[in-house]
Amino acid sequence: MAHNDTPEERLWQDSGTIRELTAGRPFCAGVLLVRDGKVLTTLNADGVDAADADGTEWHVGGVGGGMEPGEDPWECALREAREELGVPVRLVAADRTYLHDIATDTLRQARTGDAPAPFIVHRNPNPDPTRPYRPDLPAGPYTYFCMFLAEFIDEPDRFAPDDPDIAALVWMPLTTGDLIRGGTTFATLTAAGAAIAAGGPIAADARIHLTRTESLRVAGPLLADRLA
DSSP states (O other): OOOTTSHHHHHHHHOOOHHHHHTTSOEEEEEEOEETTEEEEEEEOSSSOGGGSOSSEEEEEOEEEEOOTTOOHHHHHHHHHHHHHSSOEEEEOOSSEEEEETTTTEEEEEOOOOSSOOSEEEEEEOSOTTOOSSTTSOOOSEEEEEEEEEEESSOOSOOOOOOTTEEEEEEEEGGGHHHHHTOEEHHHHHHTTOEEEEEOOOOTTOEEEOOTTOTHHHHHHHHHHHHO
16 A cells, blocks of 8 residues: 555655654664674574574574553663663764665665664554554554664673573674575574674574564665775
């Protein structure tokens, strides 16, 4: 269904502010922590407690997750970082914001009036725009994924994820995106420089995947270009 003449579409095309775009609409949010050419990622089994998963098929994810009632994307990103890392972070303003439509795979730069501005915002159409993810959350034609650059407030001695879905936190080289998109083994990623930051162990022959809707599929190459 086309939404070319709707207020939703005009907000997306005109950019304006992400706060306005996401107000009263479903969203997820997270953080992008990068050091030495690597981004901090999660390994999970799509909503299955890590203790119950077979450990042979893992998905790479960003640090982040879905909104709670009353949150804006900034609050959501900070809460998710605390839950998934166990350490506090601060958001860092991006000097440019990218808008990515997952359905059409189109990407463009935009100017926003947000502070701090997110690095990338994705949108993905919802099969039923009238049905919320859960009853106390909003519904709408799209879910928005807002990813912010971030930094540690204090250098962490260790990470303590408080999320049973997470099997491990992994520093993943930005150059491994093509490997993961095709599905690869953890041994191959380790040889390319991936390193477990918390959790694990992950079997060397475990298959590692990156889904089409995962933010890092698009954000990773953009981050690599930014550091080049």
